[in-house]
Amino acid sequence: MARPDAPPTLYDLAREAGVSLATASRVVNGSTRKVAEPYRVRVLEAADRIGYRANLSAQAVARGTSRLAALLVSDIVDPFFAAVTAGVSRAAEAEGLLVTMSVTDRRSDRELELLRTIGGFRPRLVLLIGSRRTTEPSSELEDELRELRRAGADVVVVGHHRLPFASVRADDTTGARELAEAVAAAGRSRVAILAGPADLSTATARAEGFRAGLRAAGLDPVAVVHGEFGRSGGRAAALEAVGAGADALLAVNDVMALGALSALRERGIRVPEQVAVTGFDDIAAAADAVPALSSVRIDLEALGERAVAVALAGDDSAAEVVPAHPVLRASTGH
Amino acid sequence: MARPDAPPTLYDLAREAGVSLATASRVVNGSTRKVAEPYRVRVLEAADRIGYRANLSAQAVARGTSRLAALLVSDIVDPFFAAVTAGVSRAAEAEGLLVTMSVTDRRSDRELELLRTIGGFRPRLVLLIGSRRTTEPSSELEDELRELRRAGADVVVVGHHRLPFASVRADDTTGARELAEAVAAAGRSRVAILAGPADLSTATARAEGFRAGLRAAGLDPVAVVHGEFGRSGGRAAALEAVGAGADALLAVNDVMALGALSALRERGIRVPEQVAVTGFDDIAAAADAVPALSSVRIDLEALGERAVAVALAGDDSAAEVVPAHPVLRASTGH
DNA sequence: ATCGTGTGGGAAAGCCCTTTCCAGCACCAG
DNA sequence: CTGGTGCTGGAAAGGGCTTTCCCACACGAT
Numbered sequence: 001m002a003r004p005d006a007p008p009t010l011y012d013l014a015r016e017a018g019v020s021l022a023t024a025s026r027v028v029n030g031s032t033r034k035v036a037e038p039y040r041v042r043v044l045e046a047a048d049r050i051g052y053r054a055n056l057s058a059q060a061v062a063r064g065t066s067r068l069a070a071l072l073v074s075d076i077v078d079p080f081f082a083a084v085t086a087g088v089s090r091a092a093e094a095e096g097l098l099v100t101m102s103v104t105d106r107r108s109d110r111e112l113e114l115l116r117t118i119g120g121f122r123p124r125l126v127l128l129i130g131s132r133r134t135t136e137p138s139s140e141l142e143d144e145l146r147e148l149r150r151a152g153a154d155v156v157v158v159g160h161h162r163l164p165f166a167s168v169r170a171d172d173t174t175g176a177r178e179l180a181e182a183v184a185a186a187g188r189s190r191v192a193i194l195a196g197p198a199d200l201s202t203a204t205a206r207a208e209g210f211r212a213g214l215r216a217a218g219l220d221p222v223a224v225v226h227g228e229f230g231r232s233g234g235r236a237a238a239l240e241a242v243g244a245g246a247d248a249l250l251a252v253n254d255v256m257a258l259g260a261l262s263a264l265r266e267r268g269i270r271v272p273e274q275v276a277v278t279g280f281d282d283i284a285a286a287a288d289a290v291p292a293l294s295s296v297r298i299d300l301e302a303l304g305e306r307a308v309a310v311a312l313a314g315d316d317s318a319a320e321v322v323p324a325h326p327v328l329r330a331s332t333g334h
Numbered sequence: 335m336a337r338p339d340a341p342p343t344l345y346d347l348a349r350e351a352g353v354s355l356a357t358a359s360r361v362v363n364g365s366t367r368k369v370a371e372p373y374r375v376r377v378l379e380a381a382d383r384i385g386y387r388a389n390l391s392a393q394a395v396a397r398g399t400s401r402l403a404a405l406l407v408s409d410i411v412d413p414f415f416a417a418v419t420a421g422v423s424r425a426a427e428a429e430g431l432l433v434t435m436s437v438t439d440r441r442s443d444r445e446l447e448l449l450r451t452i453g454g455f456r457p458r459l460v461l462l463i464g465s466r467r468t469t470e471p472s473s474e475l476e477d478e479l480r481e482l483r484r485a486g487a488d489v490v491v492v493g494h495h496r497l498p499f500a501s502v503r504a505d506d507t508t509g510a511r512e513l514a515e516a517v518a519a520a521g522r523s524r525v526a527i528l529a530g531p532a533d534l535s536t537a538t539a540r541a542e543g544f545r546a547g548l549r550a551a552g553l554d555p556v557a558v559v560h561g562e563f564g565r566s567g568g569r570a571a572a573l574e575a576v577g578a579g580a581d582a583l584l585a586v587n588d589v590m591a592l593g594a595l596s597a598l599r600e601r602g603i604r605v606p607e608q609v610a611v612t613g614f615d616d617i618a619a620a621a622d623a624v625p626a627l628s629s630v631r632i633d634l635e636a637l638g639e640r641a642v643a644v645a646l647a648g649d650d651s652a653a654e655v656v657p658a659h660p661v662l663r664a665s666t667g668h
Numbered sequence: 669a670t671c672g673t674g675t676g677g678g679a680a681a682g683c684c685c686t687t688t689c690c691a692g693c694a695c696c697a698g
Numbered sequence: 699c700t701g702g703t704g705c706t707g708g709a710a711a712g713g714g715c716t717t718t719c720c721c722a723c724a725c726g727a728t
Contacts, residue, residue: 007485020708056454057394058684082416089437101435103423120390151341290624354678392714
């Protein structure tokens with residue numbers, strides 16, 4: 001044991017091994033310089049003996065950059081974000097990055113504040129996950145991100161590309177269009193769109209896709225109901241839509257669709273006989289719902305993994321799109 | 335603008351404000367020393383002008399401690415962990431701590447490796463979430479945690495107290511007992527326990543609670559089926575249990591119970607008429623299941639928040655228990 | 669006029685690493 | 699033998715920040 005308290009430092013290690021700091025440093029982390037075998041061994045053994053563990057903060061200072069990937073998510077309880085986060089976490093760890101995760105609660109002031117704090121760590125990667133509200137000014141956010149970029153971080157936005165940085169998102173439009181076409185092909189003609197918040201960019205992209213699909217089938221939506229993104233938003237919107245005489249409800253995410261299912265069940269409205277229901281994202285719970293929920297499959301973990309890869313590539317103009325295609329189940333009579 | 339590139343440093347700030355480094359440092363972070371108003375203002379204005387942002391790594395080095403809370407979870411996609419994580423994240427941020435989150439994938443070698451890496455940041459808090467396997471040796475893990483402890487981190491284990499550190503967990507035993515009693519009181523006499531992995535400590539605690547509740551009602555389980563913790567584990571166990579003639583299935587978590595529901599539905603076995611089913615944790619999906627799943631309610635976010643509070647209290651012998659009580663729904667005929 | 673006694677700015681040492689630069693050495697070609 | 703040419707250790711100069719000392723100064727009390 002070297003120090004009575006406090007973890008051993010590189011200095012302790014060098015002394016224990018009888019080499020200089022430089023040599024010790026070169027051994028315990030991949031430097032470009034080679035160290036002769038006998039020295040290497042001595043240092044390694046000494047490190048083991050005293051339980052040396054590099055101080056990563058000090059490394060970050062000395063190197064001027066850290067091995068941190070900063071992740072900002074809207075809401076970690078939402079299965080969508082949880083799945084993407086899992087992918088990010090896996091990919092980041094494979095790259096030897098440590099992930100910090102912060103929850104913005106969908107509030108852009110928190111988002112900005114968190115970004116500022118995290119910026120203090122000079123992270124290697126910054127990942128913003130979650131769609132933006134189109135009504136909110138993003139110039140402050142943009143400035144902050146640009147600042148981080150200047151400081152050497154790679155920035156990537158997941159879920160949309162409304163910011164001048166690299167982005168990774170699902171092909172919402174195509175997925176939505178194909179799903180709407182499938183619903184129309186299944187004989188539904190009075191289709192309503194549960195569109196979520198009018199100013200959330202993901203929601204509007206999906207709603208647009210639905211519209212396009214219906215148009216292609218010669219239909220117009222009988223209603224486009226806006227509301228909040230969650231389960232209760234889905235319930236309310238569903239009731240309004242059936243009130244308008246809909247025989248199919250296209251929700252912009254699964255959680256809303258599940259809310260819709262539950263509201264319809266309570267009202268004694270049969271799915272899919274009377275009304276078909278679809279979701280989006282194909283979260284795990286979709287297949288388990290009763291009836292099983294038709295949805296649009298997105299490989300969310302892959303989305304997260306791609307986000308890390310794209311960020312590391314460091315090209316701000318990259319805009320990767322991962323596929324999204326319908327999965328048809330019982331809730332649409334398939 | 336001060337530097338052509340690279341974020342401004344404290345040195346830049348001091349120069350811009352025309353004060354010494356010491357004074358600048360005292361102003362931009364809460365030191366005990368007071369700085370006279372005119373100086374304060376000058377520094378603050380300068381900071382704003384050049385967009386100064388403290389380098390947190392450098393602070394950590396100088397102070398010998400960081401503002402990091404390191405969180406290790408088994409699987410972020412599991413709603414149980416996601417909910418606890420949300421609580422941890424909220425509480426940590428309220429304390430001004432930044433959360434790093436890593437996924438162990440339930441592999442103790444990864445857990446150990448991650449712990450070592452994270453230790454390099456000299457975190458303020460280390461939170462281990464997820465139950466341990468009783469068969470796995472934990473001495474290496476214990477050593478590592480003790481090392482972190484010595485280096486100044488507060489360690490807390492969430493979900494059990496099989497390690498000599500502070501712990502926060504739900505009152506699994508009581509919740510399980512009460513639920514089992516309620517099921518017995520509802521007239522079920524051939525009760526099976528879907529016990530999950532035999533060596534997972536949370537699972538065994540809950541299974542024990544079920545046993546105790548049945549015993550109190552004068553019953554013995556007709557079967558105790560072990561298997562994996564997830565959805566498919568629940569399916570398999572459910573089929574085996576009904577094969578043994580069970581009229582009620584007590585699962586040790588909701589995800590397994592949902593698997594059981596789906597397996598029974600496929601087999602055409604009616605819930606709750608022929609067989610009652612219960613889960614544990616009361617995740618969001620439980621209330622939405624068809625039939626709605628009886629479960630044991632645990633305030634998972636509160637569990638996460640308490641974990642942070644207990645950790646910060648720094649008492650290794652603390653062992654907090656949060657309440658767990660049955661929620662009876664349609665799946666038990668309530 | 670003198671002597672505490674605060675008060676608060678600044679110089680500098682220190683935190684733990686990385687990396688540049690220098691110097692010693694061995695080796696090979698001429 | 700001499701003069702390159704690689705190798706590889708080590709000294710030392712950072713990197714950005716905190717904090718301990720020291721000291722100048724102003725103030726009130728004698």
